[in-house]
Amino acid sequence: MSSKDGDTRVVILEAARRLVTEPGRRSVSMAEIASAAGVSRQAVYLHFETRTQLLVALVRHVDEVHGFAALLRKCERASDGRAVLAEFIGAWAGYVARITDVARAMRAAGATDEDAALAWRDRMGGFTRVCAGFVARLEAEGALADDWSASDAADFLATLLSIGNWQELIEERGWSRPRYVRAMRRSVEQSLLDPVQSKTLETAARRRS
Amino acid sequence: MSSKDGDTRVVILEAARRLVTEPGRRSVSMAEIASAAGVSRQAVYLHFETRTQLLVALVRHVDEVHGFAALLRKCERASDGRAVLAEFIGAWAGYVARITDVARAMRAAGATDEDAALAWRDRMGGFTRVCAGFVARLEAEGALADDWSASDAADFLATLLSIGNWQELIEERGWSRPRYVRAMRRSVEQSLLDPVQSKTLETAARRRS
DNA sequence: CCTCAGGTTGACACCATGTCAAGCAAGGAC
DNA sequence: GTCCTTGCTTGACATGGTGTCAACCTGAGG
Numbered sequence: 180m181s182s183k184d185g186d187t188r189v190v191i192l193e194a195a196r197r198l199v200t201e202p203g204r205r206s207v208s209m210a211e212i213a214s215a216a217g218v219s220r221q222a223v224y225l226h227f228e229t230r231t232q233l234l235v236a237l238v239r240h241v242d243e244v245h246g247f248a249a250l251l252r253k254c255e256r257a258s259d260g261r262a263v264l265a266e267f268i269g270a271w272a273g274y275v276a277r278i279t280d281v282a283r284a285m286r287a288a289g290a291t292d293e294d295a296a297l298a299w300r301d302r303m304g305g306f307t308r309v310c311a312g313f314v315a316r317l318e319a320e321g322a323l324a325d326d327w328s329a330s331d332a333a334d335f336l337a338t339l340l341s342i343g344n345w346q347e348l349i350e351e352r353g354w355s356r357p358r359y360v361r362a363m364r365r366s367v368e369q370s371l372l373d374p375v376q377s378k379t380l381e382t383a384a385r386r387r388s
Numbered sequence: 389m390s391s392k393d394g395d396t397r398v399v400i401l402e403a404a405r406r407l408v409t410e411p412g413r414r415s416v417s418m419a420e421i422a423s424a425a426g427v428s429r430q431a432v433y434l435h436f437e438t439r440t441q442l443l444v445a446l447v448r449h450v451d452e453v454h455g456f457a458a459l460l461r462k463c464e465r466a467s468d469g470r471a472v473l474a475e476f477i478g479a480w481a482g483y484v485a486r487i488t489d490v491a492r493a494m495r496a497a498g499a500t501d502e503d504a505a506l507a508w509r510d511r512m513g514g515f516t517r518v519c520a521g522f523v524a525r526l527e528a529e530g531a532l533a534d535d536w537s538a539s540d541a542a543d544f545l546a547t548l549l550s551i552g553n554w555q556e557l558i559e560e561r562g563w564s565r566p567r568y569v570r571a572m573r574r575s576v577e578q579s580l581l582d583p584v585q586s587k588t589l590e591t592a593a594r595r596r597s
Numbered sequence: 598c599c600t601c602a603g604g605t606t607g608a609c610a611c612c613a614t615g616t617c618a619a620g621c622a623a624g625g626a627c
Numbered sequence: 628g629t630c631c632t633t634g635c636t637t638g639a640c641a642t643g644g645t646g647t648c649a650a651c652c653t654g655a656g657g
Binding site: 600602603604605610611613615617618619627 | 628630632633634635636637639640641643647648649650653654655656657
Binding site: 205206267283286287290291292293296300303309323327331334335338339341343344348351352354358360365369370 | 407414415416450492495496499500501502505509516533540543544547548550552553556557559560563567571574578
């Protein structure tokens with residue numbers, strides 16, 4: 180819309196996002212994306228080598244627009260690891276709601292395309308690192324239940340909070356977001372955090388109030 | 389190989405299973421299945437209307453061969469709900485290992501094919517019912533943590549034990565089966581079961597030994 | 598005025614699913 | 628032996644997707 184205008188590339192990505200987000204859609208072809216972007220099919224190939232690479236770019240694009248990094252930074256300002264985690268679960272539930280369609284498309288592509296699968300795995304690796312960060316902080320504060328190794332706890336946390344589980348609970352089983360957040364917080368609290376310290380903190384909180 | 393031999397249908401299903409189970413495979417075409425079954429591509433269509441229906445039949449076939457029902461019945465003979473669940477998690481880990489490839493193929497098909505998605509959802513519904521059974525028993529025995537509704541607990545349990553999570557932990561993150569079983573048992577124990585009763589039972593067990 | 602980057606058009610190769618029609622081979626009924 | 632049916636084969640075809648190619652067009656900047 181301005182000067183050099185749309186950077187066709189972005190126009191295409193936005194069109195793709197719009198299509199992918201359309202309810203009830205089961206797959207999006209390059210031709211559809213092109214036409215939705217008001218551009219020829221070939222133009223899409225001028226900007227993205229393959230469908231998979233377009234999807235990868237789309238994921239990055241959506242992340243940039245919605246700012247996962249900022250969300251994360253905000254959560255990490257909470258008082259302690261336990262609070263960070265609770266905060267994050269709430270924010271994450273909202274975040275996933277915005278990226279779920281793109282994630283589904285990416286995962287679908289991964290079913291047949293090796294590269295797409297790689298890209299997806301890569302992303303999941305990033306998420307695991309985030310979770311590992313949470314766990315490290317918990318551990319440093321002595322809040323990690325002692326029957327978990329840090330590595331196991333990070334893997335488990337990442338799996339529990341995975342987009343797949345979000346989709347399963349919210350999209351398939353129709354859970355509301357608060358219901359999801361409550362269940363996840365509870366489960367994480369009870370299975371990952373040190374029960375002794377939890378008790379102490381609870382008591383302290385009760386006394387304070 | 390003999391007289392009336394293989395009921396071509398079964399030969400095809402076995403070939404499909406073999407292919408799908410092949411390591412590193414990313415998708416299986418009708419042509420491949422046909423040739424692996426030593427039969428023409430059209431013959432496959434004489435037995436299965438569509439690729440999706442073949443996959444559905446394959447899932448049923450595999451279930452029959454490996455007997456999920458029997459496994460379940462065996463677990464349910466355990467002394468109480470808590471034990472049933474622990475038992476089941478162990479058996480389930482082994483069972484999923486045998487069906488994971490077929491499940492993956494089915495899920496992949498669901499990404500583009502509405503019917504396949506339906507069939508998959510149907511199956512998951514069955515699994516949820518099984519989990520609801522466990523939860524009902526726990527509840528009847530007063531072993532369900534009181535901050536869970538039965539319905540939430542069943543959904544959550546089914547999600548936690550979902551094939552997706554199994555694949556995530558064991559295939560993607562390289563967990564061993566015992567590691568998976570330990571983590572799942574622990575998590576279920578701590579986030580679903582009534583902590584008061586748990587404590588009591590533990591103490592009793594310790595006293596007994 | 599020329600060039601060139603970015604886009605268009607239209608054709609094509611390739612591969613998958615699913616359909617169709619004609620033919621073939623063996624076994625049972627008569 | 629003939630006929631019919633059943634189960635399979637062969638080969639062609641429609642459709643729809645991805646990805647490639649070549650030729651052409653057009654507007655902005657040197």
